[in-house]
Amino acid sequence: MRTSADSGSRRRIRRSRTAAAGCAVAALCTAGVAPAAADGGTRPTIVLIHGAFADGSSWNGVIERLESHGYTVMAPANPLRGLYSDSAYIASVLKSVKGPIVLAGHSYGGAVISTAAEGNPQVKSLVYISALMPDVGESGMSLGARFPSALGTATDSVPYQAGDGVSGTDLYLKRDKVHSVFAACLPESQANLLAVTQRPAATTAFSETAKVAAWKTIPSWALVGRQDMTINPAQERFEAERAHSHTVEINSCHVSLIAHPDAVADLILQAAGASATGSDRPTLASTGVAGSGRGMAGLAGIAGASLVSGAAAVLLSRRPGRRTH
Numbered sequence: 001m002r003t004s005a006d007s008g009s010r011r012r013i014r015r016s017r018t019a020a021a022g023c024a025v026a027a028l029c030t031a032g033v034a035p036a037a038a039d040g041g042t043r044p045t046i047v048l049i050h051g052a053f054a055d056g057s058s059w060n061g062v063i064e065r066l067e068s069h070g071y072t073v074m075a076p077a078n079p080l081r082g083l084y085s086d087s088a089y090i091a092s093v094l095k096s097v098k099g100p101i102v103l104a105g106h107s108y109g110g111a112v113i114s115t116a117a118e119g120n121p122q123v124k125s126l127v128y129i130s131a132l133m134p135d136v137g138e139s140g141m142s143l144g145a146r147f148p149s150a151l152g153t154a155t156d157s158v159p160y161q162a163g164d165g166v167s168g169t170d171l172y173l174k175r176d177k178v179h180s181v182f183a184a185c186l187p188e189s190q191a192n193l194l195a196v197t198q199r200p201a202a203t204t205a206f207s208e209t210a211k212v213a214a215w216k217t218i219p220s221w222a223l224v225g226r227q228d229m230t231i232n233p234a235q236e237r238f239e240a241e242r243a244h245s246h247t248v249e250i251n252s253c254h255v256s257l258i259a260h261p262d263a264v265a266d267l268i269l270q271a272a273g274a275s276a277t278g279s280d281r282p283t284l285a286s287t288g289v290a291g292s293g294r295g296m297a298g299l300a301g302i303a304g305a306s307l308v309s310g311a312a313a314v315l316l317s318r319r320p321g322r323r324t325h
Helices: 002-033 056-068 083-094 108-116 140-146 175-182 188-197 233-242 261-275 292-317
Strands: 045-049 101-106 123-129 155-161 167-173 220-225 246-250
Touching (some): 101 261, 123 233, 123 261, 140 233, 167 175, 220 233, 220 261, 233 246, 246 261
Parallel strands (some): 101 123, 220 246
């Protein structure tokens, strides 16, 4: 009877150790792929602001990737009527969002988010994609004069009139310049569609000077397109350096969000993940390669799971040996 009881006890011990080891491996694997959260478990809403000559659909590929990671995404229309009015409108949109926000802007949209985010404690991170990042007193035009690009000869000016006697001047990209200046990294047929559907920007979008610069107080990330012909890459680097942005560079034309949605989404995901730590500045190095943060996180999860698996094997190998009677 004692021999039977001893055997049953040893079997129960082995089952308990096996279950404990399995739970440990499962727990670590789950932790390795768990999405980042902010403000006590509330995930940030990611708000994407398009630039001039474009609309919210330019973010389509990025939106698909962010949503696949479980984030709520918004891409409101940027009016493109002037820095002051556009920023006021986007600021009002942000007030409708509950919880933390990661705010990203492409091109002129960068100038808009720099103003719209000012004074909003919900905005935890700013992301600039081939974007304008004006300081107080600067405008898109003044930065362009300092860092000339091909955009200077690629637009047409067209007068417009609106209700209540409002009038001004719109800027359109010249049809024959869209591919070479704006979207050289896309097929010509796709660039032609962008030319046909482009939304003009009023000249005041580029002439009005910034009154605030939210990147001075909110952590920022920036993507530089090395082949950008619309905004000089040297300007993008200069802006990112003075803002102490975590910066990545990729081989891309101006519309990196269309041509390279994976790289753009990876950078936004880094910003969303960092917002969970509550850090005042990006925790990553000031330069890097898009996607490296997510790749390292995945490797860490795999390595950690391997360690636990190994520990479990050692634990199970130490079970009591079989006795002969």
